[in-house]
Amino acid sequence: MDVIEVSHLRKRYRDKLAVADVSFTVGEGEIFGVLGPNGAGKTTTVECVAGLRTPDAGTVSVLGLDPRRDRHGIKEHLGVQLQSAVLPERIRVWEALDLYASFYDRPADWEELLERVGLADRRDAAFGKLSGGQRQRLSIALALVGNPRVAILDELTTGLDPQARRDTWELIEQIRAAGVTIVLVTHFMEEAERLCDRLALIDDGRVVAVDSPAGLISRVEHEQSVRFRPSGPLDDVALDVLPEVTGVTRAGGDVLVTGTGNLVLAISQALAAHQVVPTGMRVERATLDDAFLALTGKKIEI
């Protein structure tokens, strides 16, 4: 069942067309990524999904409801973590959770949530005294305190250090395991690749492609390269004759082979036939960055 359906969404601000034409669907229990450079229209798109903005054209349906017309029905089941949303400086962590829990009919146990986002020891701290990462985690907890069926998380790891980022990713995976459908807005390729089941690549207010991370990469992965260090002397010709191989180069003691198809297997067999053992064999694959570059002609700025 599709939990979210967005169809030909369009939204113009006074002087700028933020979203030109965006369509996608999100299935139940998915982690769906909305990926694109700054200013691509990601945030506007999810704000329309969350019912915070009225689209100029197109339709949005969340859990079968229209987020503008049935705001109340939606909000009970939709948790939103906004980029840059804050709380009063002097509100304490537990007070914020307690207050937000009171907004919902069937709230989650916020004490447990506090544990899960790792803020139990900051329970009595004022919001103004929290670090960026702690604010971010509180923000996630607030998005989940209503026991939502769908959570929208906008740029959730921006500004976090690498360790905090990985902790947050783990948290997101736990939340999904609990059955929550997640829409993740991000411009971090690594985050998208690690977490998302499927992704919508957005550029200039349009969807460039919707696919799994692996699917997106395979669209551009015409060539792969394999790097290894041979245990003994090896003639380049031994590899060059293989039909899978398109090029052999050397860099220091390393051999770099480019090619297509099942390159690793072909190389391994050829090396075995010549009684050469490869050490430190590495397959260098295309990344989402490459996919994005190939599909839009742009690099995502970080």
Next chain:
Amino acid sequence: MTKILAMETKLYLREPAGLLISLLLPLGLLLGIGGISAPDPGDQQTLETHLPGMMTTLAVMTLGFTILPGTLAAYRESGVLRRMSTTPVSPGKVLVVQLLINLVVAVLAGVVLIVAGNLVHGIAVPRQPGWFVLAFVLGSASLFAIGLLLAALVPNAKLASGIGSVLMFPLMFVSGMWMARETMPEFLRRIGDFLPVAPFGQALRDTWWGAAPNPRDLIVITLTLVVAGAVAVRFFRWE
């Protein structure tokens, strides 16, 4: 709603500057100026009848023109209201709660001024309590509506409370806060008549000393409340 009320009250008390200014400044002025004896008995009487009502007006004005718009504009600016608008509860409740809290503080300030004036300087308690309460509540509501209007129209918090305090001085002036309106040029008095602060002060003064309020004053106050309130509600944005 009760949870929001409890929370906002806690937050209000954690940042007591606004509370203290609106309570202590008028109180200090009342006790200080109230102790001055004027050389002319006529002036003395003007001072005594004039002062308590004006100080009450000052307290309400401080709350309505600086504290209320400052808080609300800051809530909007920093995204507190926007964050709340993603939940099933409307951020409008925060507005209502803020109005309520400030009204309670205004009442508190009024009570403190009446009691302190009476104990220290023997100033009579309002002689028309019913009319006085009506004038007080209506007047406070209308000054708060102006504060709400400021919060609605001015995009940032510092500017909103800044404009509020800048507006306060000319308004206080034409309302006779610094000099008795009786001694003012005719045109200034006319202007004052149609701005809400002078009628508010006048209504408090009338009812304090036993007269019924002038209907024209109550009408100006009510009109301000309705117009400023309606425009504010029309233009207030969560973000």
